[in-house]
Amino acid sequence: MDLKIAGKTAAVAGATKGLGFAAAKALAAEGVRVAICGRDDQRVDEAVKQIGGNAVGITIDISTPEGAKEFIALAVEKLGQVDILVTNAGGPPGGAATQTGIEDYQHALNLNLFSTISMCNAAVPAMQDRKWGRVVAITSHAVREPNSSLAASVTARTAATGYLKVLSMEVAKDGVTVNSVQPGGHLTDRLTDLGVDLEKLAARIPLGFVGGPEEFGEIVAFMCSESTRFITGTSVSVDGGVSRGLM
Numbered sequence: 001m002d003l004k005i006a007g008k009t010a011a012v013a014g015a016t017k018g019l020g021f022a023a024a025k026a027l028a029a030e031g032v033r034v035a036i037c038g039r040d041d042q043r044v045d046e047a048v049k050q051i052g053g054n055a056v057g058i059t060i061d062i063s064t065p066e067g068a069k070e071f072i073a074l075a076v077e078k079l080g081q082v083d084i085l086v087t088n089a090g091g092p093p094g095g096a097a098t099q100t101g102i103e104d105y106q107h108a109l110n111l112n113l114f115s116t117i118s119m120c121n122a123a124v125p126a127m128q129d130r131k132w133g134r135v136v137a138i139t140s141h142a143v144r145e146p147n148s149s150l151a152a153s154v155t156a157r158t159a160a161t162g163y164l165k166v167l168s169m170e171v172a173k174d175g176v177t178v179n180s181v182q183p184g185g186h187l188t189d190r191l192t193d194l195g196v197d198l199e200k201l202a203a204r205i206p207l208g209f210v211g212g213p214e215e216f217g218e219i220v221a222f223m224c225s226e227s228t229r230f231i232t233g234t235s236v237s238v239d240g241g242v243s244r245g246l247m
Contacts, residue, residue, distance in 0.1 A: 003225035006031025010084035010224070011075035013062050013119065016043040018188040019138055020088040021051075022217030028054040030221055032084065035075035037062060062089060063111045065118035072122035081130070084224045085123045087116045088138040097151040108152035112139075113160045120164075120178075124171060133176035134224040137164055141184040141239040161235060168233035177232035179223055184239025186211040206241030 009032065012024040016038030024034045028051045036051070037058040038044045044057035056078045062068040075082050092108035116137055127133025139157045146154045161180055168178035185201045187210050202210050219238050222228065237243050 001227075003030050003221060003227065005084070005221075005225055007033075008083040008224075009033045009035075009075075009079040009081055010086060011035045011037075011072055011079075011082045011119070011123065012086040012088065013037055013068070013071060013115070014088040014090060015086075016040070016047040019183055019186060019213055019216050019220075020086070021047055022213035023086050023088070023136075023138065023220035024055065024217075025051050026214075026217035026221035027084065027086075027224065028052060030225075032221075032224075033079055035078055035082075037071050037075075062115050062119070063107075065110070065114045068115040068118035069122045072119055076126075081126060082123045083127065083130075083132065084134045084136070085119060085127075086136050086138065086220060086224070087119050089115055091140070091150070092152045092156070094149050094153075095151055096148055100151045104152050105155060108156040109159070112153065112156035113163070116160045117163055120167060124167070124176060127176045128171055128174035131175040133171075133174075134228075135164070135167070135176065135178040136220055136223045137161075137178075137180040138220065139180045139182050139235070141182050141237060141242060143180075144182055144235070144237055144243050145245065165233050172232050175229075177228060179228075179232060180235045181216075181220055181223060182235050182237045182239065183216055184211065184237070184242050186213055186216055188213060204242065205239070209240070211238065211240055 014020040015024040015036035024036045034055045039061045048055045048057040058074045089111045142154045
């Protein structure tokens with residue numbers, strides 16, 4: 001399927017590995033010129049090599065609003081403009097609500113909420129001026145069905161989802177769509193870091209297996225396509241059927 005975005009440009013945050021990398025790779029495969037970022041020079045360079053000629057790398061920490069804003073500025077400098085923004089950042093440490101301190105919540109808000117707002121503030125006005133743009137945020141299945149052991153992540157990413165909904169209503173008239181994609185269990189370092197038992201996780205997933213980053217990346221690329229111009233303000237669950245709710 002031709003997504004009709006060849007020649008567009010994209011800034012993909014947190015894209016040296018995992019789901020962000022998969023999203024950047026999928027966009028590049030569609031002919032999109034992609035700027036990726038990470039905190040480690042070597043990882044950034046390696047990711048750029050793996051993605052190929054359509055990618056450029058930026059070493060920067062987006063866990064602060066200032067760093068997130070600078071990422072967009074540098075992406076514009078390298079690409080000329082940013083048509084597509086994929087917001088993404090690593091998850092904060094796990095912990096129950098009663099075991100999570102204020103400073104941990106503040107870290108999570110910087111990482112998963114304020115960085116998203118800052119990147120959108122930096123990238124979206126130019127999209128509005130050009131009357132075309134795509135914002136896709138990688139959030140979490142736990143926004144839809146909260147996980148009691150991920151209090152900080154749920155809090156920050158739920159807030160980000162609310163912000164994205166409000167933003168979508170404001171910029172829709174300018175041809176800019178704003179959506180989020182909510183991953184469930186996917187084979188990434190995040191699962192390893194949290195000590196997840198992959199066999200037990202697969203057993204809880206109705207489809208019977210843990211998702212792959214590549215197929216998730218393709219969903220993100222599709223949400224950035226011309227075909228999704230009538231979809232905005234929504235959250236797409238990519239979790240193998242784990243969510244039990246109707247909405």
